[in-house]
Amino acid sequence: MSDLAVTLRDLEKRFGDFVAVNRVSLDVKRGEIFGFLGPNGAGKSTTIRMLCGILQPTAGSGTVAGFDIVRQPEEIKKNIGYMSQKFSLYEDLTVEENIDFYSGIYRIPDAKKKDRKEWVIRMAGLTEHRASKTAILSGGWKQRLALGCAVLHEPPIIFLDEPTSGVDPISRRNFWDLIYHLAGGGVTVFVTTHYMDEAEYCDRLALIYRGELIALGTPAELKTRFMEEEIVEVRCSRPQDAMEIIEAIPGIGHAALFGRTLHVVAQRADESIPAIRESLAAGGFTVDGIERIVPSLEDVFVSLIEARDRETTPQQEFSR
């Protein structure tokens, strides 16, 4: 195997007239945590399913662990762990029974079986619930158990499709600790998400929107290189009312609420800052501070999507 765990070349998937994934090309290096970021319906799950060999691409090609996704899907399945968006273990089976089942499916040798099972139970923090049916487990526990079952056979590559959707923040943080732990052991992690904070945890990110790859790079690269505009943070009284006034100023793209502050997209921050200060003073707002900041991933994402929407005729958003 080369040092590339996953390669995609012009990968395309159509459902009738709808293009779910539009000629996506990218490479994922071994041992990398690769984030696939995009809104719902952007084509993230469709891409991951094609990579796992369970969905036939319409066109293009790809390899996973050196095997062709169209011609060698069964070889790929020996080398990956997959965790789908929806909890897909058996709810009427206990934690241990689910682990035993997947141990059997992955043909874990008897000598290793017990160790792997204990490892999963400890990792998922389910020692006290090992004999409980999974139906009664909370979301966070279910996710960790599902991850455990997906990596029982110690695959070199794991695909996680929105692993933390619907899980509380503490569980999410714990889950990402597990992902780091796995990546530290040399496992390649391909993870989709629409949480911006999670995207920050990734080594590299691909932004996907309406089936198309719109940006690719490390989180730092995305924030500095892909952003044409600059971001100005405004702290003032009545930010909601201030938004309208600021957006009316020439050279300003748009403003968005970030907690109690406003993030304003400006073509040139040094020109816009005095203009904003003037307008707000004229409107009777108390201004606590205006400064240029490093954009967050969300700023980058919103700005890239808006740029894309301006240049392409909108295709109907379609969620599947």
Added chain:
Amino acid sequence: MKLQRVAAVARKEFIHVFRDPRSLGMGIAIPMLLLFLFGYALTLDVDRVPLMVWDQSATPESRDFISRFAGSRYFTLAGRVGTYREIEIAIDRRDVLMALVIPTDFARKLRTGAQAPVQLILDGSDSNTATIALGYAEAATSAWSRDVILEQSRRFGPVPAAGIVDVRPRVWFNTDMVSRNYIFPGLIAVIMMVIAALLTSLTVAREWETGTMEQLITTPLRGAELIAGKLIPYFAIGILDLVLSVLVGDFFFDIPLRGSLWLLFAMSLIFLTCALAFGLLISIVTKNQRLASQIAMVTTMLPAFLLSGFIFPIENMPPPIQAVTHIITARYFVTILRDIYLKGVGLGVLAPEAAFLAVFGVVVLALAVKKFRKKVE
């Protein structure tokens, strides 16, 4: 095919069945319920036909004639009347099935050796029962007539020994001609067909619906391994049903088992394979529990009941329908079970049926493996 994976799937399926009261009920309670319900209720024998009598003759002869009916187990005397109007009302109310009208000149005609007509009025709305009841009445009448003739001849001289053909019937296999003995083996076949196909028709579809299949198809598990693993627990249920059925037949209904019990089980295994594989094929193709169970109902339950010869004799069907019955697996198993139960025949006679079922089972299994795709749509 890796045994470890088959075993993992089978173990998991066993747990599903034992934890789900519905599938346990469907697999064991319903078959037993059907067995008792049909065993007790479904009988084609007609006996104790309620009979009404209008004896206009009122003579020793007419009373003797009536007692021939009343004393038979095939009739019960439901009452005596004096007008046609009363007979009509009784038949309308379904109080009686037939009425016997003996004319005033009955005894006089008999004494003179003339023919003595009597009238029999039948409720023909249930033609099958009416035909059978009519047969009983004719038999009772001719038996009585023969006795009268013999009596009269004895009075006038020596009994003419020759001249009367006497049929001495001897019924083989179902000696008492109890229809339950005939129905019960067929009933086992129908129940096994329906339960086996219905239960398995849900298993693969359920995994697609709950999303667990999406996880399974990303593993190295093969279609044949999944199918084999899923069949094993339902095989066990099918065999359990068969054992219970044979026991119920023996202890509750006194159904004689003349043939080999081992042959019965061997044949049942072949048939179970057909039925289970057929259910799985439906499940694999539809990927939807509701649709799968409906298709299983229509393609197994209806033909098993109507076209297998279980109740309705295939010989009486129009030729095109008879041709259709050749592809109904239950038909062969009904024949096999009846032959083993009632005739006690061996494999030599049953080989063609067994061969058909074996080929059908293998073809359906192969089709199920072929149709199972490790892909999402």
